[in-house]
Amino acid sequence: MYSEILFAGFGGQGVILAGKILCIAAMHDGKNVSHIPSYGAEMRGGTANCCVVISDGLIASPVTPKYDIAVVMNTPSLLKFESAVRPGGKLLINSSLIDVEPTRTDIEIIKVDANDISEKAGSHKAANMAMLGKLIAVEPELCSPESLYAALDVAISERNRKFNPVNIAVMKIGGGIDV
Amino acid sequence: MGERVLLKGNEAASEAALIAGCTHYFAYPITPQNEISAYMAKRMPKLNRTFLQAESEIAACNMVYGAAATGARAMTSSSSPGIALKQESFGYIAGAEVPAVVINMMRGGPGLGNISGSQGDYNMCVKGGSNGDFHNLVYAPATVQELADLTLKAFDVAEKYRILTLILGDGYLAQMSEPCVLPEPSGFKAEKPWALTGAEGRPAQVINSLRLADGVLEVHNRHLEEKYKAIEAAEVMFENFHCDDADFVLVTYGTASRVCKAAVMNLRKQGIKAGVFRPITLWPFPSVALAAAVAGKKQVLTVEMSLGQMVADVRLAVNGAVPVDFLGRPGGAVPMVDEVTERVLSYGR
Numbered sequence: 001m002y003s004e005i006l007f008a009g010f011g012g013q014g015v016i017l018a019g020k021i022l023c024i025a026a027m028h029d030g031k032n033v034s035h036i037p038s039y040g041a042e043m044r045g046g047t048a049n050c051c052v053v054i055s056d057g058l059i060a061s062p063v064t065p066k067y068d069i070a071v072v073m074n075t076p077s078l079l080k081f082e083s084a085v086r087p088g089g090k091l092l093i094n095s096s097l098i099d100v101e102p103t104r105t106d107i108e109i110i111k112v113d114a115n116d117i118s119e120k121a122g123s124h125k126a127a128n129m130a131m132l133g134k135l136i137a138v139e140p141e142l143c144s145p146e147s148l149y150a151a152l153d154v155a156i157s158e159r160n161r162k163f164n165p166v167n168i169a170v171m172k173i174g175g176g177i178d179v
Numbered sequence: 180m181g182e183r184v185l186l187k188g189n190e191a192a193s194e195a196a197l198i199a200g201c202t203h204y205f206a207y208p209i210t211p212q213n214e215i216s217a218y219m220a221k222r223m224p225k226l227n228r229t230f231l232q233a234e235s236e237i238a239a240c241n242m243v244y245g246a247a248a249t250g251a252r253a254m255t256s257s258s259s260p261g262i263a264l265k266q267e268s269f270g271y272i273a274g275a276e277v278p279a280v281v282i283n284m285m286r287g288g289p290g291l292g293n294i295s296g297s298q299g300d301y302n303m304c305v306k307g308g309s310n311g312d313f314h315n316l317v318y319a320p321a322t323v324q325e326l327a328d329l330t331l332k333a334f335d336v337a338e339k340y341r342i343l344t345l346i347l348g349d350g351y352l353a354q355m356s357e358p359c360v361l362p363e364p365s366g367f368k369a370e371k372p373w374a375l376t377g378a379e380g381r382p383a384q385v386i387n388s389l390r391l392a393d394g395v396l397e398v399h400n401r402h403l404e405e406k407y408k409a410i411e412a413a414e415v416m417f418e419n420f421h422c423d424d425a426d427f428v429l430v431t432y433g434t435a436s437r438v439c440k441a442a443v444m445n446l447r448k449q450g451i452k453a454g455v456f457r458p459i460t461l462w463p464f465p466s467v468a469l470a471a472a473v474a475g476k477k478q479v480l481t482v483e484m485s486l487g488q489m490v491a492d493v494r495l496a497v498n499g500a501v502p503v504d505f506l507g508r509p510g511g512a513v514p515m516v517d518e519v520t521e522r523v524l525s526y527g528r
Contacts, residue, residue, distance in 0.1 A: 023185055032357075032358070033185070033356075036354050061438050061514075061515075061516075063513055
């Protein structure tokens with residue numbers, strides 16, 4: 001496998017962290033991984049994003065103009081990156097915040113009520129976890145759910161680890177697993 | 180063996196420098212290498228070592244010169260336009276023969292350019308960048324793991340030869356996170372009878388790059404020449420990736436080489452035998468090994484994230500034995516696997 005994945009949203013939604021959690025989980029499962037944040041001259045209120053590559057073999061470039069999967073968490077990200085998904089690829093949309101309908105018909109559109117799921121589980125901040133949960137449900141090759149949950153303890157700073165039980169619950173609900 | 184952890188290139192290089200026993204780090208901020216300074220600012224005081232943010236790039240590099248003259252393991256880091264400013268010191272360090280480590284995470288240029296990864300500083304860093312007859316020993320890592328390993332090694336080699344070793348990475352390597360096993364300390368320890376340690380119980384000594392007396396500088400230049408020859412004989416590093424049975428050899432370094440390896444795997448699936456020859460030391464350049472690796476091949480293709488700089492060294496090494504083509508992406512772009520693959524396909528079988 002060779003999978004190029006984009007995580008995009010606004011600053012504070014945890015898109016960079018979501019990419020890191022996925023990388024750590026896939027690394028734990030024996031995959032090669034790379035993670036690179038967009039560090040250009042980003043516009044305030046605009047998009048933050050990172051590119052993750054997961055592979056059984058060598059990883060070529062950590063950046064790519066086209067993605068197999070895009071996880072978009074706000075409307076500007078959808079507008080910017082819908083065209084960057086490869087034909088036959090997947091576009092995961094945070095439908096809690098995005099009220100624009102994607103126009104592509106050659107890709108699979110997957111809607112996740114990420115903020116609503118997070119709120120119902122008792123957190124204002126775990127929408128990124130819902131997106132991750134859904135991502136590995138629709139793309140189980142990326143990493144195992146167990147590795148994803150365990151990666152939280154590595155990726156999240158010590159003072160915020162107390163939120164991990166909620167994070168895991170949100171991941172599960174996002175992925176359609178009963179909790 | 181240590182644990183496999185996900186590390187950003189800048190963090191891996193910083194931690195490797197700490198493992199190598201770097202006691203003095205001199206900073207001046209510039210993207211895309213700022214995480215090195217941030218990491219060192221956090222960790223050096225805790226280890227009772229020196230972190231200092233200088234007033235300018237040249238000052239930071241002259242502080243490395245000064246600290247290294249006392250026998251300390253000293254480092255500075257920057258990115259392209261910042262390295263341009265540091266380079267006056269490089270010549271002084273070469274002339275005075277103190278060991279120093281400098282990291283350049285290259286960004287697009289010329290001038291301030293942009294903050295994306297690039298390989299536009301090959302000529303500046305490999306061919307000198309300061310006055311006089313001298314070389315820096317230049318390492319070009321392609322992965323976060325190699326960046327960590329070579330940063331550790333750079334300190335030992337710098338001391339072994341009393342030379343400036345330069346880690347030539349780029350913005351992509353600096354900013355990307357990859358699995359990495361942090362290296363173990365090498366245990367290498369150089370005797371430094373030349374160091375300025377206070378002259379207690381010994382005659383005073385001077386470290387200087389000025390040699391005015393009649394004929395003295397030529398003797399010193401000849402001494403440096405001998406040292407450079409010894410480095411050329413012992414320190415060349417390269418990777419041969421499927422070159423042995425190849426018809427087509429891609430010569431490439433750093434981030435560009437990652438793309439070329441993927442292209443080679445693609446081409447081999449299509450039954451086309453291609454390989455990658457990757458210099459790891461840019462000076463000393465692996466000329467002899469490259470000439471041997473491409474002997475009898477149909478075509479050499481040099482791939483760089485620039486308008487073509489290393490390609491001149493490739494042509495000198497190949498010396499007309501095989502045609503040398505060039506594919507470059509300047510301005511902070513990374514070559515695509517497809518464009519490299521297509522170029523090789525254009526040569527026919």
